[in-house]
Amino acid sequence: MAQNATIHPGFAAHSGLDRAKHINYWKRCLKTYLPHQYTSNDSNRLMLSFFIISALDLLGALLPSTTPAERADYARFLYSCQHPEGGFRGFPGTDFGQLRNKQNKQWDPANIPATYFALSTLILLGDSLQRVNKRACLRWLLQMQREDGSFGEILGENGQIEGGQDTRFGYCATGIRYILRGHKTGSVLGMPDINVDKLVDCIRRSQTYDGGISEAPFHEAHAGFTYCAISTLSFLDRLPNGVGGHLYHYGNVRLSGLTDLDLTVRWFVSRQTTTLDDEEAADTYSDETDTTATCHDAHSFVKTRSVPAKSDETCEKDRPPPAVELQWIGFNGRPNKVADTCYAWWTCASMAILGKLNLLSYTENQLYLLSKPQHAIGGFGKLPGDPPDIYHSYLGLAALGVLGNDAVKPVDPALCFSKHGATLLKNMLWRKRLLGEPGSEGPLVDSDDEVIETAEPRGRGVDVRAHQNLQVRYVRRGSEGETTLCGDGESTVASHDSDQVTLRGE
Ligand SMILES: [Zn+2]
Numbered sequence: 001m002a003q004n005a006t007i008h009p010g011f012a013a014h015s016g017l018d019r020a021k022h023i024n025y026w027k028r029c030l031k032t033y034l035p036h037q038y039t040s041n042d043s044n045r046l047m048l049s050f051f052i053i054s055a056l057d058l059l060g061a062l063l064p065s066t067t068p069a070e071r072a073d074y075a076r077f078l079y080s081c082q083h084p085e086g087g088f089r090g091f092p093g094t095d096f097g098q099l100r101n102k103q104n105k106q107w108d109p110a111n112i113p114a115t116y117f118a119l120s121t122l123i124l125l126g127d128s129l130q131r132v133n134k135r136a137c138l139r140w141l142l143q144m145q146r147e148d149g150s151f152g153e154i155l156g157e158n159g160q161i162e163g164g165q166d167t168r169f170g171y172c173a174t175g176i177r178y179i180l181r182g183h184k185t186g187s188v189l190g191m192p193d194i195n196v197d198k199l200v201d202c203i204r205r206s207q208t209y210d211g212g213i214s215e216a217p218f219h220e221a222h223a224g225f226t227y228c229a230i231s232t233l234s235f236l237d238r239l240p241n242g243v244g245g246h247l248y249h250y251g252n253v254r255l256s257g258l259t260d261l262d263l264t265v266r267w268f269v270s271r272q273t274t275t276l277d278d279e280e281a282a283d284t285y286s287d288e289t290d291t292t293a294t295c296h297d298a299h300s301f302v303k304t305r306s307v308p309a310k311s312d313e314t315c316e317k318d319r320p321p322p323a324v325e326l327q328w329i330g331f332n333g334r335p336n337k338v339a340d341t342c343y344a345w346w347t348c349a350s351m352a353i354l355g356k357l358n359l360l361s362y363t364e365n366q367l368y369l370l371s372k373p374q375h376a377i378g379g380f381g382k383l384p385g386d387p388p389d390i391y392h393s394y395l396g397l398a399a400l401g402v403l404g405n406d407a408v409k410p411v412d413p414a415l416c417f418s419k420h421g422a423t424l425l426k427n428m429l430w431r432k433r434l435l436g437e438p439g440s441e442g443p444l445v446d447s448d449d450e451v452i453e454t455a456e457p458r459g460r461g462v463d464v465r466a467h468q469n470l471q472v473r474y475v476r477r478g479s480e481g482e483t484t485l486c487g488d489g490e491s492t493v494a495s496h497d498s499d500q501v502t503l504r505g506e
Contacts, residue, residue: 017408022397023059026393043115050120055397058401062124077092083110087110087140088119090111109155112163119175123179130430143161152165166206167226174236189444198234213226226346226348231414241363268347268351271331271343272331274326274329275338327371342397344395345402347360348362370400372384373386375387379393
């Protein structure tokens with residue numbers, strides 16, 4: 001920062017995105033073993049998969065760095081984690097295969113974040129989601145909502161919903177809902193909708209006096225939880241009027257998903273900070289008193305070099321000139337905290353959703369990311385000089401995409417992946433058909449619907465792509481009975497090994 005600032009060993013030493021280094025970093029993550037520190041994250045493998053594939057996509061390097069066969073393999077791996085009762089596992093380690101039974105299945109649950117990451121990664125890989133068992137996934141999603149409107153992470157013993165009640169799981173759950181059924185309300189593929197009003201009310205209860213959103217009522221607001229809540233409202237089309245959403249009815253009163261939009265915007269603007277690393281943050285430690293000597297450090301969070309400050313004179317003398325000090329502006333997650341790479345994403349993406357990105361100092365915000373936590377080997381650390389990690393490296397890159405850096409693809413701030421990926425999703429025929437878009441008329445077929453050609457039944461798992469104009473009949477498998485749909489056979493239908501299937505031809 002100032003002339004005598006510490007030079008960190010990992011300092012990238014320039015203010016542009018070193019695209020080649022970042023691509024190399026992510027290719028290493030994709031094609032070689034991760035460092036041993038990731039071992040404990042084995043059960044989060046689908047989250048790591050998403051960050052790695054999506055980062056390469058953001059850098060425009062996914063297709064050049066992988067072959068079609070490799071991408072098909074990645075998709076096959078993700079589908080291998082699809083859970084028999086809907087959703088996706090976090091990793092293959094809990095799959096009992098043939099040995100799965102009523103007693104042990106509680107140890108092999110589908111996982112809400114893993115399902116959102118699996119669907120997102122498949123989209124980025126160019127998969128059409130035809131093999132996703134959408135009906136089962138939507139059925140499982142219904143089971144994941146609690147009475148108070150919140151969502152959990154997994155179903156545990158006796159169908160108990162486990163996991164925190166904060167907005168992270170609501171975000172992933174509504175992201176799954178958005179991918180599989182857009183903004184459509186009511187029944188889809190025979191499955192009713194989640195209780196949207198209750199979830200929105202849950203978010204309203206977690207809003208704090210200062211405009212942020214916390215993990216639970218009466219807790220401290222936090223940028224990560226606030227981002228998750230705002231994106232949830234975006235997925236549910238429940239943002240306040242004027243920010244892409246509508247007021248809605250709750251009981252007899254019209255309410256928006258945010259109780260005070262201006263206050264929330266102000267809270268996000270206040271997440272900008274010039275306290276950029278632990279060393280600087282030391283000034284704020286143990287300064288609890290409000291004397292003239294310390295109030296400057298404790299409340300304005302501008303860097304000084306005297307620890308502790310002994311007088312007003314010392315404070316002012318060592319304070320960097322404002323022009324230097326404001327070259328870089330980072331983001332914290334809560335008041336009184338040091339800047340951290342990931343909060344650039346949580347803040348900028350939220351402001352982008354709210355249409356208020358122009359209120360941030362985005363030139364200085366980009367300079368902070370590129371000059372401070374960007375690492376010499378590619379990727380981003382949490383703080384300047386920290387080694388890059390997958391989480392901060394991805395969110396730093398995504399934040400640059402939201403801030404308009406031209407070395408990164410534009411990012412959809414709610415979905416947390418490229419707008420290119422969002423377009424791939426919107427163009428999927430099955431989804432257009434489900435949303436009733438003009439020109440997409442045809443049957444809604446799920447991956448567990450069995451296909452029988454009307455003229456000549458050929459058994460289960462018929463690939464009907466070869467029969468574009470042939471009338472076919474689908475019989476739904478499952479304990480709830482059978483549903484018959486007719487259509488033009490556009491979809492590919494997966495085969496199943498159940499003997500319960502009734503084949504019907506005419
Ligand atoms: Zn962080």
